[in-house]
Every structure is written in structure tokens, then in C-alpha cells.
Amino acid sequence: MQMQVSQFLDYLSDEKGCSQNTIAAYRNDITQYQQFLQTYSRPNLAPITEWRQVDAIAVQSFLLFLKEREYASSTVARKVAAVKSFSQYLLATGVSQSDPAAELDSPKVKKNLPRSIGPQEIEQLLAAPARGTAPKDRRDSALMEILYATGMRVTELVNLNVEDVDLAKQTIVCGEGDKRRRTVPIFSAVALTLSTYLEEGRPQLLVDPAEPALFLNHRGQRLTRQGLWLIIKHYVQEVGIKGSVTPHTLRHSFATHLLNSGAGLREVQERLGHANLSTTQVYRQVSSDSAAELTVDGVPLPARTKPQADETDN
Secondary structure, three states, X not given: OHHHHHHHHHHHHHOOOOOHHHHHHHHHHHHHHHHHHHOOOXXXXXXXXXXXXXXXXXXXXXXXXXXXXXXXXXXXXXXXXXXXXXXXXXXXXXXXXXXXXXXXXXXXXXXXXXXXXXXXXXXXXXXXXXXOOOHHHHHHHHHHXXXXXXXXXXXXXXXXXHHHEEOOXXXXXXXXXXXXXXXXXXXXXXXXXXXXXXHHOHHHHXXXXXXXXXXXXXXXXXXXXXXXXXXXXXXXXHHOOOOOOOHHHHHHHHHHHHHHXXXXXXXXXXXXXXXXXHHHHHHHHOOHHHOOOOEEOOEEOOXXXXXXXHHHHO
């Protein structure tokens, strides 16, 4: 049974171009599903040793098991989606003769609106590291401006390599897998901040000259998701922003401010790298009270990063 799981994960990576985080989630969910089936001990139901033995009763029993464990509805929905995708794969590849999860219903999940912060708070947040000149200040200033000005995912940002940056064209290539890679624009002020980091910050943080990562930690290694979260948390506390603000909050703020500035939903979808427009539509429900006043080509930026007139007129 494990062989089919491994083949499915390879399929997600090679054919579907799923990110490593998505694949890790599928691995965890399907492994739990497999272990449940292999340890079946309910009356008259023997443990399952082959995927073709799985029937609708077994699948429904797994759903009941999840509910009895009191998982959050969003977690159950994710696990159900993984089981349904895997069952469809087994049917398509001829391992199973039918899809036992075809009638499996996913629990309804209440969609919480993504939290964003206003342009004034964004400006305060981005200004905090810009006051310093130490290597880590240069790094923090560059990564925070890029995170907000592009709407990148956290994983996309920490996985950036130096070679992904083209300062001359003012673009960055981000995303995992050929199907998910995209080119995002950065503006001259953001490009200048990044250039300063590459000249005055990264060389001082670098330990191994062969290290390809764009953003480095104090050990000269690639900055992790947790490391980025701690950096954002530090500056949020420093400037006194109330409530929970995470790296993902900057992505939400980017999308919200972009829509409030008059950008179309399709443009926001492309900027965020969403595969489905429905994923982007949630931002339409977010209050427009925090509409950005300063925009450049439809992209909101704090006043200090707004290009000068000669940059936009020529």
C-alpha cells in the first residue's frame, strides 16, 4: 500500500506541480488514512492490506473516526479532500476498480476573512528596520518590502535564491515547480532596498560562498519560515501594532489594498499566484476601510517607497 502512496506523492510533485508544503500535508493525511485502514478492529471488519479492498463503509468509518477525534472542521475537510484525491488517483491508475470516496461529503467550513492592516500601519512596519544599517536591518527591510509589495507567500519568499532576482528588469521569479513559477514585478524603490541588502547586508551574513539563498539568517543559512515569523513579530511589537500580525498578514494586506485601489480580481489572482479565482474572491468581502491612498500602477505602497515623478513620467 505504501508504494501507491509514494507514487501518488510523486504524481502531485511531478505532474501537478504541487508545493512541498502541499505534498507534506497530503503525506500526513494519507498516512493517517492508511494506518487507520490497516488497523481496522471493528466487529466483522478485518484490517485492509490492499487499496482495492477499501469500500465506502471503510471510508465513512474513517470520517467518523476523524469526527470522534474532535478535529476542527477545516482539518477534517482537508483530510477528506486528500482521501478523495487519492481515491480518484487509484481509480485512474487501475489500482482500484471503483472510487469508494465518491460519495464522501466534506464538512462545511466557515471561511474566516483574512486579516489585513491599514496603509499607515504598513508604513510604520516597513519603516522600522529601515532606520538601521546593520546587515540584519538591511535584510529585514528588503524582505518585508518584498513580502508586502509583491504579496508573495511565506514559503515563496524564504525559498528565493539570488539568481531569482533581476534588478535590471525589476522582477523576481518565485514559486515551486515549473507550473507554479511566476514572475512578479518590484518597483524602483523596492529594487533599491534589495540592492542595498545584496551589497551591504548579505555579504556580511554569508558564511558559505556557495549558499544560493537570497535571505540568510545569522548563521549564514537560508532563513526559515519560523525565522521570518519571528522577524515580523519583533517589528510588530516594536511599532506597537495591536492584534495578531503574521507574515501572511502582509500578503492579505497587499491583496486587500490592491482591490481597494481599483485593481481587478483577475489581476489580484495573478499577483497572488492563486490557481482558482474563487480563492481570490474572499478578498472582495474584506472591508474597504483600509483602502490604500498611495498607489503605483495599481499597487499600494507606503509613501516612502513611492517613486518620484521623474521615475513614473519617463
